[in-house]
Amino acid sequence: GEDVEQSLFLSVREGDSSVINCTYTDSSSTYLYWYKQEPGAGLQLLTYIFSNMDMKQDQRLTVLLNKKDKHLSLRIADTQTGDSAIYFCAERFGAGSYQLTFGKGTKLSVIP
Amino acid sequence: GAGVSQTPSNKVTEKGKYVELRCDPISGHTALYWYRQSLGQGPEFLIYFQGTGAADDSGLPNDRFFAVRPEGSVSTLKIQRTERGDSAVYLCASSLTGTGDYEQYFGPGTRLTVT
Numbered sequence: 618g619e620d621v622e623q624s625l626f627l628s629v630r631e632g633d634s635s636v637i638n639c640t641y642t643d644s645s646s647t648y649l650y651w652y653k654q655e656p657g658a659g660l661q662l663l664t665y666i667f668s669n670m671d672m673k674q675d676q677r678l679t680v681l682l683n684k685k686d687k688h689l690s691l692r693i694a695d696t697q698t699g700d701s702a703i704y705f706c707a708e709r710f711g712a713g714s715y716q717l718t719f720g721k722g723t724k725l726s727v728i729p
Numbered sequence: 730g731a732g733v734s735q736t737p738s739n740k741v742t743e744k745g746k747y748v749e750l751r752c753d754p755i756s757g758h759t760a761l762y763w764y765r766q767s768l769g770q771g772p773e774f775l776i777y778f779q780g781t782g783a784a785d786d787s788g789l790p791n792d793r794f795f796a797v798r799p800e801g802s803v804s805t806l807k808i809q810r811t812e813r814g815d816s817a818v819y820l821c822a823s824s825l826t827g828t829g830d831y832e833q834y835f836g837p838g839t840r841l842t843v844t
Binding site for chain 1: 733760762764769770771772773774777784785788820822824832833834835836837838
């Protein structure tokens with residue numbers, strides 16, 4: 618199967634911006650997702666981007682996609698302590714597919 | 730509104746025992762998925778149901794694992810002769826359909842510990 622790679626840890630100060638990076642290996646991936654997982658909770662979909670887009674913005678979240686380099690990033694503006702969680706990048710290989718392939722997750726710690 | 734629910738939230742069992750994990754999807758969602766999340770890892774796909782049938786069970790690790798969805802709603806993941814390596818969080822997700830532009834909604838998971 619294809620791999621999705623993420624750095625494991627990120628620490629930022631409250632009020633700063635956080636940037637979480639992800640690389641994927643399958644150029645045929647059509648949908649790319651960011652999920653948030655808080656302790657003891659399920660996965661919450663934050664946002665997703667279709668592969669023919671370069672950028673998507675949703676309030677404090679900005680997703681950038683560099684399809685040539687197979688690189689995806691999630692920027693969280695004005696990071697708050699409530700943003701502390703594990704963030705997973707995931708890919709899906711086309712409209713006819715259904716499996717999500719996840720990275721190992723990036724643990725974001727926000728320092729007050 | 731009601732999301733995906735899973736029961737039990739925690740299950741501790743002895744090696745060799747049989748366990749059943751239950752998932753209640755969002756009402757009206759035809760597609761249901763099971764994933765397994767081991768410690769420090771992202772979720773890994775196990776099986777996908779479209780309606781009552783298992784459309785893809787390629788992620789099931791071996792024949793000790795089996796899942797059913799007899800009426801196209803609730804699903805049960807069954808694990809026979811549990812092993813310590815089966816310890817993980819088992820996540821269920823559902824979506825309106827299985828293909829196209831859709832979102833998979835995840836439940837809180839069942840944490841299985843095999844002693």
